[in-house]
Amino acid sequence: MKCPFCGFSETKVIDSRAGEDGTQIRRRRICEKCHKRFSTVESASLSVIKRSGIKENFSRTKIRNGILKATQGRNFESEELDAVVSEVVDSIRSKGLAEVDSYDIGLAILEPLRRLDAVAYLRFASVYQGYDTLDDFSKEIRKLKRSRKKSSKTA
Ligand SMILES: [Zn+2]
Numbered sequence: 799m800k801c802p803f804c805g806f807s808e809t810k811v812i813d814s815r816a817g818e819d820g821t822q823i824r825r826r827r828i829c830e831k832c833h834k835r836f837s838t839v840e841s842a843s844l845s846v847i848k849r850s851g852i853k854e855n856f857s858r859t860k861i862r863n864g865i866l867k868a869t870q871g872r873n874f875e876s877e878e879l880d881a882v883v884s885e886v887v888d889s890i891r892s893k894g895l896a897e898v899d900s901y902d903i904g905l906a907i908l909e910p911l912r913r914l915d916a917v918a919y920l921r922f923a924s925v926y927q928g929y930d931t932l933d934d935f936s937k938e939i940r941k942l943k944r945s946r947k948k949s950s951k952t953a
Contacts, residue, residue, distance in 0.1 A: 801829035802836055816858070816887045823891065844890075845897045856898065858887050864907065868922040872915055885910045916942050 799809050806829055813826035823840045844856035862883045869879060886906050890898055904926040912919040920938060927934075 799827060799838060801832060801834065803829060803834045804832040806831035816884070816891050843896065846900050846903065847897055848900045853897070856890070858883060861886055861903065861907065864922070865911065865918075868911060868918040869915060872918055874915070878914070882907075882910045882914055912942075916946075 800807050801809055808830040809827040810830055811825050812828050812835070815824055816822070817824055817839065825838050825840065826835060827838060828835050845853045846856050847853055862879070865879055865882055865886075886903070889906050890903060904922075908919065908923060908926070911922055919942070920935070923938060924935065
């Protein structure tokens with residue numbers, strides 16, 4: 799990537815973030831010669847392999863919709879939800895893979911969602927992990943309670 803100001807070919811990335819739809823990455827760069835800053839937008843195609851074997855384009859919107867569904871009626875600010883969406887997108891994007899399993903996307907959503915809200919986590923986990931008995935739910939709730947006790951002790 800050449801500097802648009804002086805044409806020098808050594809530039810350093812100082813910041814990068816995923817674009818709104820998750821298919822582009824914006825990078826903030828600094829020229830190592832003239833020290834001027836500029837932005838570049840890079841496209842990176844990422845496919846999601848669904849359980850059915852069908853491939854589709856990675857979509858930030860779909861991740862957001864999944865999180866919205868799980869947090870419905872829980873009164874979160876859209877900024878709070880966007881932070882979770884960004885965390886998920888960044889963690890998947892940062893692996894630099896061309897393909898990702900839908901199962902791994904679910905896994906990437908679970909942990910930030912658990913930190914955000916226990917109810918939303920359980921809702922999402924119940925769909926994602928296919929809980930079909932009350933027993934599965936009560937096991938998961940016990941696990942949550944244990945981890946909550948642990949974190950309140952350390953806090
Ligand atoms: Zn320059």
